[in-house]
Amino acid sequence: MKVRILFFTALILLIPGICISQNYDIIIKGGHLIDPKNKIDGVMDLAIKDKKIALVAKTIDEKEGKRIINAKGLYVTPGIIDAHVHVYFGNNMDQGLMDGPNSIQADAFSFRAGVTTMVDVGSAGYRTFPKFKETSIDGSQTRILALINIAGEGMRGGPFEQTTKDMISRRAVEVAKKYPDIVVGFKLAHYSGHEWGPVDSLMAAGKMASLPVMVDFGGATPPLSLEELLLRKFRPGDIFTHAYAYFPDTRESVIDENGKVKPYIFEAQKRGIKFDVGHGGGSFRWKVAVPSIQQGFYADVISTDLHTGSMNGGMKDMANTMSKFLALGLPLQDVINRSTWQAALMINRPELGNLSVGTEADVAVFSISKGDYGFIDIGTDKLKGTQKLVAELTIRAGKIVWDLNGMAANEFKKF
Ligand SMILES: [Zn+2]
Structure with missing residues (x-):
């Protein structure tokens, strides 16, 4: 009798076990997983269930997945974060990046480059954000x-970004407080006056809201002191963008006239100031990036500054921008780190840019093409490279949103 009870108990316990076959919506098998936050860099399987990362393990049984994706020979990474873009698109032809034709539609450019999160940096100001x-x-x-522009209209161009009386810290903070799920900081860009008022208004907003600020250091003649900005105005965590730009007449570069990285740049980085690539249409020069990397000055975060003025030039897209850092000699793991986890930390969103179990399933799968490639900076110089990252598959919140070669599709069979 006892034996029989034990037998039935065992059977009841086993039944749910049988039912949980096909436990996962998607299993990505055999890829080389790079997850810098969790210090994973090796061949691992990854399972997704209910829009979330459900399991990362050496082997996950194929029988447990509704859809199996074979990623052998490919790299599986957290969904890429592009921490500097302009996506407030519109057809007001005279409004530039603010509800105008120079911004782009996010979904049209994100997934095809492995990107699942974009940070719009200041296209909208406090007045235009809604x-x-x-x-x-x-x-x-x-x-x-988004970062809210300290200029009320945002990046509407011309006088709209120069009018200091419309840079009202309190108003920007109100918007940040109303939309905490979206707003991750404040931005000042393109200001060309030779005084500190706009930076001070920006810093006031950052302090009031306890959020980081980003500065695109305009273009004053003579230039404002970069050392003053980085060492005295900025707090640890504040962000300097266009790290490898070169505009000798209107803004200070991180290198001096002999190509030497200025000592205060290292000091600023040690203080916790963040440096963002923000490639753009005019802000990435090999003549700055190459000596910077050689001397050990690495921008914390790789980003595109994507807009219509950069995407058809040397920048192209996030995968191409990341490939440029492979050409500069950074290991792949480091490139992924600066495009995922470091970006998440910079915007204070530690739930992003990693593949921890329980996080939203944003995943990118890359191949690396080998060949003889030329990477253009902003249209003047070319650096040769042998590797190019290609976004093969992108998953956003558990949904396949990009599949270059039908990795997740069924083989076509005749009727
Ligand atoms: Zn920008």
């Missing part, structure tokens, strides 16, 4: 976060 949210953010599959 419309930005309504027209560009709410309907987007790409996760869009």
Whole structure:
């Protein structure tokens, strides 16, 4: 009798076990997984269930997955974060990056480069943010976060970015507090006056809201002191963008006239100041990037500054921008780190840019093409490289949103 009870108990316990076959929605098998936050760099399987990362393990049984994706020979990474883009697109032809034709539609450019999160940096100001949210953010599959421009209109161009009386810290903070899920900081860009008022308004907003600020150091003649900005105005965690730009007449570069990285740049980085690549259409020069890397000055975060003025030039897209850092000699793991986990830390979103179990399943799968490649900076110089990252598959919140070669599709069979 006892034996029989034990037998039935065992059977009851086994039944749910049988039912949990096909436990996972997707299993990505055999890829080389790079997850810098969790210090994973090796061949691992990854399973997704209910839009979340469910398991990362040496082997996950194929029988447990509804859809199996073979990633042998490919690299599986967290969904890429592009921490500097402009996605407030619109057809107001005279409004530049703010609800204008120079911004781009996020979903049209993100997934095809492995990107699942974009940070729009200051296209909208406190006055124009609500419309930005309504027209560009709410309907987007790409996760869009934003820095609020300290100029009320945002990047509308011309006088709109020079009018200091419209740089009102309190108003920017109100918007940040109203939309904490989207707003991750504040931005000042393109200001060309030779005084510190706009930086001070920006810093005031950052302090009031306890959020980081980003500065695109405009273009004053003579230039404002970069050392003053980095060592005295900025707090640890504040962000200097266009790290490898070269505009000798209007803004200070991180290198001196002999190509030597200025000592205060290292000091600033040690203080916790963040440096963002922000490649753009005019802000990435090999003549700055090459000596910087050789001397050990690495921008913390790789980003594109994607807009219509950069995407058809040397920048192209995030995968190409990341490939440039392979050409500069950075190991792949480091390139992924600066495009995922370091970006998540910079914007204070530690739930992003990693593959920890329980996080939203944003995943990128890359191949590396080997060949003889030329990488253009902003249209003047070319650096040769032998590797190019190609986004093969992108998953956003558990959904396949990009599949270059049908990795996740069924083989076509005749009727
Ligand atoms: Zn920009």
